[in-house]
Amino acid sequence: MLYNNYSLLVRTSLFKICLSRGFCSTAHQVFDKSPQRHTTSMLDKGYKPLASFIQGNVLGKKPTKYQLCTALNCCAKTLNSQLGSQIHAKIIHTGFDHNLYINSSLVNVYAKCGLTSEALKVFDEMESHDEVSWTSMICGLSQNGQGKEALCLFKEMLSTLVRPNCVTYVSVISACTEQESVFKCGELLHAHVIILGNESNSFVVSCLIDYYSKCGKMDKAVMLFGSCTTSDDVVLNTMISAFAHNQQGEDALKLFVKMQNGNVYVSEHTLTSILDACGALTVLQQGKQVHALVTKMGSDQNTYVVGALINMYSKCGNIDEACHVFDQAVYKNNILWTSLITAYAQSGRGLDALKIFDHLVMEKRFHPDHVCFTVVLTACNHSGLLDKGISYFKKMTSEYDLAPEIDQYACLIDLYARKGDLKSAKKVMEEMPFDANAVMWSSFLSSCKEYGNVELGREAAYKLFELEPHSPVPYLILADIYAGAGLWNEVQNIRKLMNENGVRKSLAGWSWVEGDHRQ
Numbered sequence: 127m128l129y130n131n132y133s134l135l136v137r138t139s140l141f142k143i144c145l146s147r148g149f150c151s152t153a154h155q156v157f158d159k160s161p162q163r164h165t166t167s168m169l170d171k172g173y174k175p176l177a178s179f180i181q182g183n184v185l186g187k188k189p190t191k192y193q194l195c196t197a198l199n200c201c202a203k204t205l206n207s208q209l210g211s212q213i214h215a216k217i218i219h220t221g222f223d224h225n226l227y228i229n230s231s232l233v234n235v236y237a238k239c240g241l242t243s244e245a246l247k248v249f250d251e252m253e254s255h256d257e258v259s260w261t262s263m264i265c266g267l268s269q270n271g272q273g274k275e276a277l278c279l280f281k282e283m284l285s286t287l288v289r290p291n292c293v294t295y296v297s298v299i300s301a302c303t304e305q306e307s308v309f310k311c312g313e314l315l316h317a318h319v320i321i322l323g324n325e326s327n328s329f330v331v332s333c334l335i336d337y338y339s340k341c342g343k344m345d346k347a348v349m350l351f352g353s354c355t356t357s358d359d360v361v362l363n364t365m366i367s368a369f370a371h372n373q374q375g376e377d378a379l380k381l382f383v384k385m386q387n388g389n390v391y392v393s394e395h396t397l398t399s400i401l402d403a404c405g406a407l408t409v410l411q412q413g414k415q416v417h418a419l420v421t422k423m424g425s426d427q428n429t430y431v432v433g434a435l436i437n438m439y440s441k442c443g444n445i446d447e448a449c450h451v452f453d454q455a456v457y458k459n460n461i462l463w464t465s466l467i468t469a470y471a472q473s474g475r476g477l478d479a480l481k482i483f484d485h486l487v488m489e490k491r492f493h494p495d496h497v498c499f500t501v502v503l504t505a506c507n508h509s510g511l512l513d514k515g516i517s518y519f520k521k522m523t524s525e526y527d528l529a530p531e532i533d534q535y536a537c538l539i540d541l542y543a544r545k546g547d548l549k550s551a552k553k554v555m556e557e558m559p560f561d562a563n564a565v566m567w568s569s570f571l572s573s574c575k576e577y578g579n580v581e582l583g584r585e586a587a588y589k590l591f592e593l594e595p596h597s598p599v600p601y602l603i604l605a606d607i608y609a610g611a612g613l614w615n616e617v618q619n620i621r622k623l624m625n626e627n628g629v630r631k632s633l634a635g636w637s638w639v640e641g642d643h644r645q
Contacts, residue, residue, distance in 0.1 A: 207239035230259035264297050277301060302337060312334070332364040339371055430461070479501070480514070499519075504537055522534065530558075535566075539569070548570070574586055575607050587601070
């Protein structure tokens with residue numbers, strides 16, 4: 127019996143490998159020579175359409191339209207682009223390349239496998255399009271980072287008689303959520319969803335909640351959630367993630383408790399969100415309760431959940447428990463190592479974080495990515511290790527072939543600025559391939575205040591006047607810099623400028639100090 131089970135496992139695995147590599151003849155030989163019980167096992171695992179296609183292909187039989195469609199659908203489910211391409215060739219050879227349903231299935235295969243150029247080629251050559259082909263193509267573009275193209279195709283679809291379905295809306299709204307170039311189109315899509323009566327679909331509603339939460343319009347996300355006639359597990363899980371993402375941890379916890387009382391299914395994504403909320407609020411006891419639920423659900427080996435647990439314990443000041451969670455993980459990948467390094471860094475143990483990183487790199491146990499380098503540079507920043515931080519920054523390109531992104535540049539700028547080398551910090555801002563954002567200029571301005579640099583402080587403040595015209599912070603910091611340098615006339619001018627620009631001093635802890643006609 128043991129031999130038979132082992133033989134079954136080997137044959138089934140070999141059958142899958144042959145299919146995934148496109149070796150149809152070899153797959154057929156494995157399939158054909160298997161005992162009946164083995165064959166049944168292979169078919170039960172969703173490979174029956176492919177097995178049927180392969181058997182007919184090797185025997186020289188012309189496949190039916192049904193066989194081709196079902197085989198293509200199986201390729202789409204298993205992301206088997208190689209076999210999909212071979213079936214495509216068979217479709218052309220057998221003269222089925224003008225069949226609407228077969229071509230729609232073919233578009234779906236290429237789109238699901240990320241081959242959008244091939245999918246578009248088939249799509250453009252089709253004489254007509256149905257709901258499947260339109261939706262598959264839009265979904266493929268959206269999932270592969272081509273949101274603008276997805277939206278254009280959606281607009282083209284609206285000019286036809288084919289109506290978009292819920293999957294179409296989810297795909298195009300997701301494109302707006304993830305890509306800045308089409309970010310503003312989400313609300314127009316929401317209106318369109320209501321017009322066509324799809325506002326009750328839980329997946330569409332969840333997608334819209336996610337969209338509003340990620341563009342900072344939580345009032346609309348909450349209003350949409352409140353208008354749901356039935357809040358199922360999909361919508362509830364999304365709303366919790368939205369609260370956590372927008373630093374509304376208390377609301378996330380309240381809704382999580384409501385879900386628990388109602389025995390609603392909790393996804394692993396929700397577990398990571400609620401653990402992030404516990405960490406942000408530093409509520410250790412609630413975090414431990416969620417940890418118990420993680421263990422009960424059997425999610426204690428999920429990489430993202432484990433990473434969230436490590437993050438929660440470290441933010442709550444329990445680095446020992448964070449290390450224990452890490453040690454219990456069977457498979458330690460880049461994500462978990464980065465989580466551990468982050469835990470040490472945010473617990474004020476930056477040197478320990480750097481030791482772990484250096485040890486891992488030396489033993490070649492992982493390949494650091496952009497996120498990891500951001501953590502490492504932040505640890506250098508908090509530990510005041512300017513030279514070491516510069517060295518790590520240079521290693522990104524010299525040793526790991528990583529082009530620094532804006533987050534790593536922000537860390538480097540902050541490193542220079544905190545050490546008082548304001549000229550070098552400004553030089554990095556001027557020479558980097560990104561426009562310095564408000565966060566960078568704000569950090570730089572604070573350093574100018576700390577070191578009393580009037581000239582650079584003035585330049586930073588005026589940049590922030592442009593980037594954040596309604597914020598009183600840069601005005602007040604610049605006034606502080608002037609006051610520290612004894613430039614009281616300039617302090618008066620800042621107050622006048624605030625009045626002229628309609629900026630109100632609304633921050634607690636800031637005040638205008640008067641004495642001897644000075645403010």
